[in-house]
Amino acid sequence: MSNETNKVNLEIIVGQYGFCFGVDNAVREIIDHLNKGENLFTDGEVVHNKNVLEELKRLGLKYSPQENGTFVVRAHGLPPEKLNEISKNYKVIDLTCPIVQNLFALGKKLSKEGYKVVAFGKKDHAEMVAFAGHVKNSLVTTEPLPLLDNKIAIISQTTSSSEKFALFIEEMKKLNKGKEIKVINTICKVTIEREEQAKKLAQICNFVVVVGGKNSSNTKKLFEIAYNYGKAVHIESINEINEIEEMLFREKSKDIQTIKIGLISGTSTYSKDVEHILKYLVKNYGGRELYMEDLNNLKQEVLEESFEQLLKEHENMNQVGRGKIVEGIVTEITPTGLTIDLGGKVTGVVPLEELFKELNEYKVGEQIKVRVEKINEEDGTAILSAKKPMEKIIFDEIQKAKENGKPVSGKIIERIKGGYRVILENVVEAFLPGSESNIREDEEIPREKMQFAVISYETRGRKTNIVVSRKKLFQKLIDEFFSNRKPGDVVEGIVESISDNGAFVKIAGITTGFIPNSEISYNTSIKAKDALTVGKIMKFLIKEINPERKRILLSLKALLPDPWENVAKKYQIGQTVTGVVTSVKPFGFFVKIEDGVEGFVPIEEVFWGRKGNINEVVSINDFVKVQILEINPEKRQMKLSYKSVIGDPWEKIAKKLSEGDISEGKVAKVLPNGVIIEIEPEVTAFCNISEVSWNFVDNIEDVIKEGESVKFQVLKIDPENKKIRVSIRKAKPNPWKAFANAHKEGDIIKVKVIKAVEKGYIGLCEEIEVYIPKSQVYENLNLGDEIDGKIIKLEEQKDIYKIIVSPKAYENSLATNKNESKDFEGVTLEGKISDANAVSEEKQNTNSYFSREE
Numbered sequence: 038m039s040n041e042t043n044k045v046n047l048e049i050i051v052g053q054y055g056f057c058f059g060v061d062n063a064v065r066e067i068i069d070h071l072n073k074g075e076n077l078f079t080d081g082e083v084v085h086n087k088n089v090l091e092e093l094k095r096l097g098l099k100y101s102p103q104e105n106g107t108f109v110v111r112a113h114g115l116p117p118e119k120l121n122e123i124s125k126n127y128k129v130i131d132l133t134c135p136i137v138q139n140l141f142a143l144g145k146k147l148s149k150e151g152y153k154v155v156a157f158g159k160k161d162h163a164e165m166v167a168f169a170g171h172v173k174n175s176l177v178t179t180e181p182l183p184l185l186d187n188k189i190a191i192i193s194q195t196t197s198s199s200e201k202f203a204l205f206i207e208e209m210k211k212l213n214k215g216k217e218i219k220v221i222n223t224i225c226k227v228t229i230e231r232e233e234q235a236k237k238l239a240q241i242c243n244f245v246v247v248v249g250g251k252n253s254s255n256t257k258k259l260f261e262i263a264y265n266y267g268k269a270v271h272i273e274s275i276n277e278i279n280e281i282e283e284m285l286f287r288e289k290s291k292d293i294q295t296i297k298i299g300l301i302s303g304t305s306t307y308s309k310d311v312e313h314i315l316k317y318l319v320k321n322y323g324g325r326e327l328y329m330e331d332l333n334n335l336k337q338e339v340l341e342e343s344f345e346q347l348l349k350e351h352e353n354m355n356q357v358g359r360g361k362i363v364e365g366i367v368t369e370i371t372p373t374g375l376t377i378d379l380g381g382k383v384t385g386v387v388p389l390e391e392l393f394k395e396l397n398e399y400k401v402g403e404q405i406k407v408r409v410e411k412i413n414e415e416d417g418t419a420i421l422s423a424k425k426p427m428e429k430i431i432f433d434e435i436q437k438a439k440e441n442g443k444p445v446s447g448k449i450i451e452r453i454k455g456g457y458r459v460i461l462e463n464v465v466e467a468f469l470p471g472s473e474s475n476i477r478e479d480e481e482i483p484r485e486k487m488q489f490a491v492i493s494y495e496t497r498g499r500k501t502n503i504v505v506s507r508k509k510l511f512q513k514l515i516d517e518f519f520s521n522r523k524p525g526d527v528v529e530g531i532v533e534s535i536s537d538n539g540a541f542v543k544i545a546g547i548t549t550g551f552i553p554n555s556e557i558s559y560n561t562s563i564k565a566k567d568a569l570t571v572g573k574i575m576k577f578l579i580k581e582i583n584p585e586r587k588r589i590l591l592s593l594k595a596l597l598p599d600p601w602e603n604v605a606k607k608y609q610i611g612q613t614v615t616g617v618v619t620s621v622k623p624f625g626f627f628v629k630i631e632d633g634v635e636g637f638v639p640i641e642e643v644f645w646g647r648k649g650n651i652n653e654v655v656s657i658n659d660f661v662k663v664q665i666l667e668i669n670p671e672k673r674q675m676k677l678s679y680k681s682v683i684g685d686p687w688e689k690i691a692k693k694l695s696e697g698d699i700s701e702g703k704v705a706k707v708l709p710n711g712v713i714i715e716i717e718p719e720v721t722a723f724c725n726i727s728e729v730s731w732n733f734v735d736n737i738e739d740v741i742k743e744g745e746s747v748k749f750q751v752l753k754i755d756p757e758n759k760k761i762r763v764s765i766r767k768a769k770p771n772p773w774k775a776f777a778n779a780h781k782e783g784d785i786i787k788v789k790v791i792k793a794v795e796k797g798y799i800g801l802c803e804e805i806e807v808y809i810p811k812s813q814v815y816e817n818l819n820l821g822d823e824i825d826g827k828i829i830k831l832e833e834q835k836d837i838y839k840i841i842v843s844p845k846a847y848e849n850s851l852a853t854n855k856n857e858s859k860d861f862e863g864v865t866l867e868g869k870i871s872d873a874n875a876v877s878e879e880k881q882n883t884n885s886y887f888s889r890e891e
Contacts, residue, residue: 049315049325118170196255238301539565616630748765826846
């Protein structure tokens with residue numbers, strides 16, 4: 038640059054710069070440990086600043102696991118699962134920013150309150166990856182979207198842009214109208230202040246210089262804001278000073294009398310990087326330094342402040358020195374802690390983890406004692422602790438608690454070798470051995486405040502070692518619980534797990550009880566899985582308690598009105614009611630009349646006639662009408678009748694059928710001696726085997742099948758005994774009479790052999806069976822043979838005829854006709870004698886066969 042360019046009337050307006058508290062703390066801690074020769078490693082950039090990273094690398098920080106090394110948790114934090122896994126193998130230094138830790142705690146709290154937690158931030162940002170691990174089922178996004186949940190809590194990545202966060206909230210409200218939306222601004226206060234300053238600098242300066250790493254999200258946001266409201270340049274260090282000089286040259290060419298440059302940095306930028314640039318501009322361009330906080334105080338009267346006032350402020354700054362206990366006024370309560378006015382120009386911040394009480398217990402305007410932990414005299418800010426001034430008091434209270442056997446309250450902070458680190462009364466550290474923790478190794482560390490028993494309190498020099506136990510306290514509490522509780526007591530519990538048989542409930546946080554399905558509701562169809570949800574807090578009645586076995590049986594329905602108390606008033610014997618089938622058994626079925634009131638229909642009250650399959654009558658969830666037969670409120674029983682409502686079908690059957698009628702039905706059952714026919718529901722008839730067919734039936738299943746539709750003739754109706762006798766064969770014309778009308782003895786017929794019997798064969802002719810004696814054939818016959826024969830016997834017997842057929846007689850008649858040389862009379866006489874002898878010879882056999890028809 039020429040000397041001409043250097044003759045610029047330049048004002049450099051300096052905004053906030055340097056590390057934020059979280060980054061500053063992390064970098065200082067790492068440098069301190071490295072200078073002590075410790076072997077440190079981490080999993081990513083501690084700060085998005087190339088110069089700082091190079092310095093830490095030079096001092097020995099590694100980015101891969103080191104043998105006997107110590108892992109450093111960056112300011113962004115880590116998911117608890119990953120941290121637990123690392124802590125199993127390495128010592129850990131947790132440098133998570135307190136504001137980020139507060140963000141995790143706030144997210145979990147909101148989730149427990151039933152909110153769907155939505156974090157405005159980038160999913161792949163280290164802070165949001167850790168947040169998602171701490172707050173299960175949360176949603177990390179930068180895109181507004183509609184949700185199914187009715188309760189929504191919106192928070193933000195601590196380094197997000199406040200303007201973009203505001204736009205995101207506005208869109209979320211539009212997309213989720215009518216739902217409860219809770220918005221908590223968790224953007225780091227420093228981030229918000231710097232964004233506001235970047236905006237103001239862009240508005241009042243010719244251009245703004247934003248200093249910080251090119252990978253730093255908060256630095257890039259500052260550049261975007263400054264660029265949107267004016268002109269801006271983003272540089273990492275003084276090595277890129279030429280970019281500023283080029284901007285100065287362009288502004289100088291516009292003949293501007295005074296050029297104003299804004300100077301600000303991201304929260305991951307070294308203060309000295311900004312200060313190098315500032316000194317360069319002052320030295321080489323004669324720039325005049327102005328600071329944002331003084332812009333409104335440039336009037337002459339401020340410059341004429343009294344020497345006395347300046348001394349007072351100086352004294353106040355000295356009083357607020359590191360390690361000093363001072364008093365201040367709470368001026369603001371935020372989700373991440375308290376803002377405290379310490380007087381003069383000093384403002385302090387108490388992070389959540391340094392509070393002595395719960396955040397909601399503090400009030401704006403309240404005066405509290407705090408200890409100064411860190412102070413930045415340049416910008417008049419201090420990190421404070423409200424719990425440190427209470428240490429001595431708390432130590433004394435813990436010692437007394439051990440002596441008196443009283444519990445103390447505290448929180449488990451982290452898992453360490455052999456157990457857990459605990460903070461008692463939010464102030465004093467203690468050790469909880471794993472064997473005394475009542476926590477499984479695979480179980481997530483509980484983060485809520487809880488009670489501990491003090492089992493050891495030892496002071497050695499200036500250090501006090503405290504050992505606590507949950508196990509001892511639990512055992513004492515359990516013993517007291519079982520000593521003081523009795524059946525009928527009402528207790529509060531949280532549902533731990535649900536099974537097919539019931540649910541397990543954690544009572545008072547110390548013991549577990551069981552509630553079976555039978556004790557969920559008076560409505561027996563409602564099970565534990567229908568009425569309970571894991572994690573739900575409810576009240577239960579102790580049904581049974583066993584101090585020796587430490588067992589508790591719980592009930593929900595015992596807390597509800599008993600529906601059986603009013604059953605006798607609401608229902609009467611003989612009344613017809615509508616209910617729902619809840620269970621079907623082989624011996625009857627159950628019907629729900631109302632919630633908690635069930636009745637039973639025995640099988641004899643289902644069917645009017647023969648007992649059948651109940652599942653073919655009703656199914657579960659069917660609506661049925663039943664009549665009340667008996668009511669017994671003491672035994673909680675009600676007897677019902679299904680058949681009484683549908684009516685006795687036998688009362689109607691005599692009107693519908695008469696003896697001699699031809700009707701139709703379905704074969705319901707085939708028996709060895711006949712068949713049962715269903716005429717209509719609840720009404721059956723019996724057909725004897727002798728009435729199934731006009732022919733002789735040897736095997737009934739060869740003739741008729743179950744499910745077959747058949748016609749029958751009514752033989753007899755007995756409504757009194759609910760019996761009907763029918764005949765299937767008589768519903769058809771009698772083929773025997775038709776045959777007898779068409780034939781006579783001596784006729785020649787064609788017969789098909791269908792069966793062989795002991796002394797002959799059975800043949801089929803015109804749908805009737807005839808008998809062929811063996812003595813009337815010249816050679817053995819085979820099934821299926823078709824032969825000609827002469828009828829030598831045709832005798833009526835009741836509804837059928839005895840018919841004997843002789844192939845011999847037929848063949849003899851053929852031979853006689855052919856032998857014309859013989860005496861006709863002799864031959865005829867011989868034939869007649871032969872036929873007569875055949876009839877006489879087979880009479881006994883045929884009688885025995887045809888008699889089976891009876």
